[in-house]
Amino acid sequence: MTKKMVCIECPKGCVLEVDMDAKPVKITGNKCPKGIGYALSEMEDPRRVLTSSVLTESLELKLAPVKTDRPVPKKELSRAMEEIKKIRLKRAVSAGDIVAENFLGMGIKLVATREVGLV
Amino acid sequence: MIERELVIVGGGPSGMAAAIAARENGVKDILLLERDQYLGGILNQCVHTGFGLEYFKEVLTGPEYADRFIKKIRGLPDIEISLRSFAVGMTGDKVVTFLKPGRMERVKARAIIMATGCREKTREMVHIAGTRPSGIFSAGFAQKLINIEGLLPGKEVVIVGSGDIGLIMARRFVLEGAKVSGVVEIQGQSRGLVRNIVQCIEDFDIPIYFNHKISRIYGRDRVEALDAVRVDENFNEISGTKFALKCDTILMSVGLIPENELIEMAGVAIDRKTNSPVSEELNKTSVPGIFVCGNSFKVYDIVDSVTRDSLAAGKLAAEYLGRARA
Numbered sequence: 447m448t449k450k451m452v453c454i455e456c457p458k459g460c461v462l463e464v465d466m467d468a469k470p471v472k473i474t475g476n477k478c479p480k481g482i483g484y485a486l487s488e489m490e491d492p493r494r495v496l497t498s499s500v501l502t503e504s505l506e507l508k509l510a511p512v513k514t515d516r517p518v519p520k521k522e523l524s525r526a527m528e529e530i531k532k533i534r535l536k537r538a539v540s541a542g543d544i545v546a547e548n549f550l551g552m553g554i555k556l557v558a559t560r561e562v563g564l565v
Numbered sequence: 566m567i568e569r570e571l572v573i574v575g576g577g578p579s580g581m582a583a584a585i586a587a588r589e590n591g592v593k594d595i596l597l598l599e600r601d602q603y604l605g606g607i608l609n610q611c612v613h614t615g616f617g618l619e620y621f622k623e624v625l626t627g628p629e630y631a632d633r634f635i636k637k638i639r640g641l642p643d644i645e646i647s648l649r650s651f652a653v654g655m656t657g658d659k660v661v662t663f664l665k666p667g668r669m670e671r672v673k674a675r676a677i678i679m680a681t682g683c684r685e686k687t688r689e690m691v692h693i694a695g696t697r698p699s700g701i702f703s704a705g706f707a708q709k710l711i712n713i714e715g716l717l718p719g720k721e722v723v724i725v726g727s728g729d730i731g732l733i734m735a736r737r738f739v740l741e742g743a744k745v746s747g748v749v750e751i752q753g754q755s756r757g758l759v760r761n762i763v764q765c766i767e768d769f770d771i772p773i774y775f776n777h778k779i780s781r782i783y784g785r786d787r788v789e790a791l792d793a794v795r796v797d798e799n800f801n802e803i804s805g806t807k808f809a810l811k812c813d814t815i816l817m818s819v820g821l822i823p824e825n826e827l828i829e830m831a832g833v834a835i836d837r838k839t840n841s842p843v844s845e846e847l848n849k850t851s852v853p854g855i856f857v858c859g860n861s862f863k864v865y866d867i868v869d870s871v872t873r874d875s876l877a878a879g880k881l882a883a884e885y886l887g888r889a890r891a
Binding site for chain 2: 451452453454456457459494495496497498499501507508509511512513520523524527541559560561
């Protein structure tokens with residue numbers, strides 16, 4: 447069986463073909479090595495980096511944009527959003543500062559993606 | 566009146582790159598005008614990832630991409646950044662009028678780089694019949710409401726057009742707990758990047774209707790529903806294919822218009838079809854010494870390309886000013 451998918455690692459959007467019957471599985475259509483990793487992860491455990499924003503208290507912006515420091519299993523995305531909604535950021539941050547450690551209990555960190563100062 | 570060697574209008578990715586390149590090519594007296602209270606432009610509300618792979622060789626979010634340029638520009642001497650400064654006028658001899666809180670200023674420049682970006686097309690520009698209720702937003706404005714203001718514009722959304730901002734917003738609405746009932750695209754394929762179809766639409770099982778258009782909007786005070794209908798290759802409605810989608814919110818993602826009214830005021834020739842400057846060469850206009858870069862020159866898909874071309878604009882201005890060799 448062959449499975450088709452579009453690689454989302456970069457804007458090129460290579461159409462990948464995964465030959466599931468070959469051992470190990472054969473991946474074609476990728477214009478760079480990232481396509482192989484993407485296809486394998488998509489088959490076994492699809493993950494996405496989650497970006498959103500968290501509410502702040504006494505900071506210059508109402509919201510601070512954040513991202514997970516690594517991809518989150520796709521099926522955990524809605525649980526991750528529930529957790530993000532509970533957070534209130536109260537201290538000034540720079541891009542890269544940790545907003546929540548061990549997010550989702552999976553060792554994933556939530557990090558700020560821009561500077562947000564005090565009021 | 567103040568005089569400056571180079572005035573740059575717009576502090577988004579394009580204006581920042583132009584300022585950096587102009588400085589690095591020897592221009593020493595630069596005024597950068599930004600209407601918002603922060604640098605970064607539209608990148609600030611693009612909290613998703615996918616930026617920087619070409620220019621920085623890594624994947625960044627919009628605010629992170631902006632942050633790198635903000636840090637760089639703040640570290641350079643001779644660039645004055647004037648925030649909350651809204652350019653409202655320009656003459657052919659390069660006098661720029663701008664508003665700051667409480668006052669109006671005029672600055673005479675030897676060269677000008679315009680990096681004013683785009684505005685979004687609206688419902689009125691795509692001619693949809695029906696009522697005029699509240700609940701119809703452009704996709705980028707909805708993005709600002711959610712990501713900057715922390716307001717969710719609606720609970721049940723239909724997206725008209727499949728530009729990248731519309732696709733990104735489909736995912737954002739779902740993640741924020743709203744329902745996206747569908748994306749309606751008049752063309753046979755998306756106008757956005759394929760990766761956004763995958764990670765924003767297919768990932769969340771959102772129906773996407775290609776070769777369909779919106780034929781009518783319903784609702785008195787607030788949007789209540791719309792009719793979608795299949796179209797043929799000439800975009801004519803095919804009878805018997807109409808169906809209704811219930812929704813309280815409609816997002817328009819139907820294209821961008823370069824903002825070039827200021828240079829038009831200064832006598833620069835504008836292409837009526839695209840609202841871009843008439844130009845034989847990247848970043849140049851019909852008036853020597855007035856340059857345009859980024860989305861106000863042409864609509865780009867990827868910010869990395871905006872950076873590359875806007876750096877070139879900064880160098881062009883330096884050459885024009887006799888600071889750099891062509």
